[in-house]
Amino acid sequence: MKANTITSCYIGPQISPEQFIAEHFFLYLAKGTLQGYDGHKNYTLKSGEYCVVRKNHLARYNKQREDDQFEKIIVIFDEAFLKDFRAKHRISDTRSKSAAAFIKLNRDELIPNFVRSLAPYYNGAGKIDETFSQVKREELLLILLKINPELTGVLFDFGSPQKLNLEEFMNRNYKFNVSLERFAYLTGRSLTVFKKDFEKIFHETPSRWLVQKRLQEAYFQIEKKGKKPSDIYLDLGFEDLSHFSFAFKKQFGVAPSKI
Incomplete structure (x- = not known):
């Protein structure tokens, strides 16, 4: 080979x-x-x-x-x-x-x-x-x-996922880059019920909350742990480095490379 x-x-x-x-x-x-x-x-x-x-x-x-x-x-x-x-x-x-x-x-x-x-x-x-x-x-x-x-x-368990504690599940799994439909399914909810329950708990839309949560974790890892943006963006659920950098600067007013 x-x-x-x-x-x-x-x-x-x-x-x-x-x-x-x-x-x-x-x-x-x-x-x-x-x-x-x-x-x-x-x-x-x-x-x-x-x-x-x-x-x-x-x-x-x-x-x-x-x-x-x-x-x-x-x-x-x-x-x-x-x-x-x-x-x-x-x-x-x-x-x-x-x-x-x-x-x-x-x-x-x-x-x-x-x-x-x-x-x-x-x-x-x-x-x-x-x-x-x-x-x-x-x-x-x-x-x-x-x-x-x-x-x-x-x-041989062919059942659908059962309804889970939404707050606990999302705080543990926010780094995964999957659709809201997937998150809803895994928590035992339809997409409509998922969004409704989510806003009750987090007082924010799922999409906005996910971006903010990932960016907060990114800031922590760059500032406190000395990680490079290129080493963490994928693990935090971002699809490409440029999108991550743009979202980071919009959120914190500074590029991640300048932290």
Whole structure:
């Protein structure tokens, strides 16, 4: 493999690159280090380690290369696949009480053996023929449930998020760059009810509050922690540095680089 490459093997439907996790997926890190954050805690995944990332959660992850390479295998367990699997294997509905987005799994030689078994089936573009994709996904899920039975309560919970404490949720998750529709859904509300409840609690519109909250945190990190604007704007939910700098100067009357 050439240096400076980032390779991925995806099995299953495409997943969105946004910070809202719409479908469960299994992640195996073959090379490199991955730092994850879900609003509750930070996680670290190193070469040879693996986890399940849960749907209906917010998550952000940063990649660190190893010998200029970063290799991962992602297997998506979408709801349609899981419902077919549940019917075939007669699995009862259940719900997990865990709030974590990243679930580290028990180590077992069956997992690396499964990963090695994929090599003959995918091409250089990281695609596996649909003929084998479903079979390999089912094989992996059988392995995961055998060595981590508690995943039943995670993967086969098809309910929508329940109504949450809005103030607590937003103060913990304001840094995630997702739409108001996503925030509303994750707090168990329609968008209309979310906006109404939000203004009752914060006495501000969600959009304006999010910008102000992120900028206040930015000011703190630059002034008190010596962070550079270029190092923090993405982690605070801004899409580009110029937009962050413009909003910061408008809010505080000075460019972030001058603090």
